[in-house]
Amino acid sequence: MAVLFILIFKLSKKFSMSYQIEMVNLNQLIDKNHNYRRFKELWDLNLVKKELEKIEIEKGADFKGYGIFRLFLCLLVQFMENLSDRELEESLRSNLASKWFCEFGLLEKTPDYSLFTRIRAKIGTGRLSKIFNILKDQLRAKGYMSEVFTFIDASHLISKANLWQERDKAIKEKYEKLNNEILPKVARDKDANFGCKGGDKFWYGFKKHTSVDMQSGMINKVAVTKASVIDSKGMKHVIPTQGAVYADKGYCDKNARAAAARRNIHLAAVKKNNMIGKNKDLDKFYTKLRSPYERVFSKTSHRVRYKGIAKNQFTAFMEAIAHNFKRMIVLNEIYPPKPA
Numbered sequence: 001m002a003v004l005f006i007l008i009f010k011l012s013k014k015f016s017m018s019y020q021i022e023m024v025n026l027n028q029l030i031d032k033n034h035n036y037r038r039f040k041e042l043w044d045l046n047l048v049k050k051e052l053e054k055i056e057i058e059k060g061a062d063f064k065g066y067g068i069f070r071l072f073l074c075l076l077v078q079f080m081e082n083l084s085d086r087e088l089e090e091s092l093r094s095n096l097a098s099k100w101f102c103e104f105g106l107l108e109k110t111p112d113y114s115l116f117t118r119i120r121a122k123i124g125t126g127r128l129s130k131i132f133n134i135l136k137d138q139l140r141a142k143g144y145m146s147e148v149f150t151f152i153d154a155s156h157l158i159s160k161a162n163l164w165q166e167r168d169k170a171i172k173e174k175y176e177k178l179n180n181e182i183l184p185k186v187a188r189d190k191d192a193n194f195g196c197k198g199g200d201k202f203w204y205g206f207k208k209h210t211s212v213d214m215q216s217g218m219i220n221k222v223a224v225t226k227a228s229v230i231d232s233k234g235m236k237h238v239i240p241t242q243g244a245v246y247a248d249k250g251y252c253d254k255n256a257r258a259a260a261a262r263r264n265i266h267l268a269a270v271k272k273n274n275m276i277g278k279n280k281d282l283d284k285f286y287t288k289l290r291s292p293y294e295r296v297f298s299k300t301s302h303r304v305r306y307k308g309i310a311k312n313q314f315t316a317f318m319e320a321i322a323h324n325f326k327r328m329i330v331l332n333e334i335y336p337p338k339p340a
Contacts, residue, residue, distance in 0.1 A: 030098050036101040038329050047134045055122060066111055071119045073102040079318040089113040125310045127204040128317045139218060147240040149214040151293040152247045154231040158305045159205030179251055180228050189307040195227025206305060209234040212293045218327050219320040224313045232256040244268055245336045246290050
């Protein structure tokens with residue numbers, strides 16, 4: 001444990017100098033109510049650590065002496081604070097709370113920004129999915145997630161604001177149109193494509209499908225697909241194992257009904273105006289139930305930093321972990337655990 005020596009000088013009226021030395025460790029410098037301290041109190045990361053340590057025995061694992069678990073904690077800080085790799089490097093170097101959370105010593109050298117890209121690739125989306133489920137099991141054990149009522153929705157992820165380079169390349173190769181059929185032949189990101197929502201909203205990139213437990217407002221499942229995948233077809237990736245699902249008009253078709261039927265789930269989706277059996281009062285009730293959980297999607301960024309579905313799926317998992325952590329702090333304050 002790093003110890004800080006504080007040298008305090010006192011100057012008397014007779015200009016005689018006296019001083020005292022005080023020893024303070026890094027743990028004492030972090031406020032007892034700091035969110036990072038609460039994170040470690042509320043979550044048990046031992047199983048996460050065991051899962052990550054499997055990477056360290058793999059051939060070619062090089063973590064610059066920091067250890068994979070501490071570097072994973074660095075990534076948690078990055079997504080909790082929405083930092084770039086360079087900003088994360090600066091935070092670890094100058095922020096005492098970040099140092100403490102990531103288990104670095106007070107004077108210990110912290111990682112360079114270039115290491116974080118390699119760590120994300122080394123952990124990978126598959127292993128991060130296991131870690132996400134490990135943490136989700138803790139939420140279930142504490143009663144924060146029950147999958148009785150679930151809200152499902154999809155949001156757009158923009159990869160690029162313009163496609164002039166892709167257009168010029170398509171013209172050069174004599175393609176008549178730049179559509180989802182031609183894009184993989186001219187774009188650098190082979191996974192991204194055009195998406196449309198509502199007939200008047202178009203973007204180039206991906207789509208993020210998310211299910212939110214309506215008991216706690218925590219994210220239960222999250223999946224990233226191509227932008228062209230319609231909401232109802234993406235539902236199969238995030239549908240819960242039981243209960244009822246509340247959704248908007250994008251989920252009132254046969255794809256969503258089939259996905260719900262396979263899990264024996266009640267689908268409560270708002271119907272379109274031209275559908276037979278539309279009940280406006282019932283749809284208003286569904287909309288009122290869903291509205292508090294729309295904020296989960298409104299607070300997240302719709303711009304992606306990385307290319308490909310795998311890297312953006314990794315980001316989606318990390319953002320979900322960060323969201324659940326922040327939500328758990330709020331719920332723990334409102335409903336504090338009963339003393340044993």
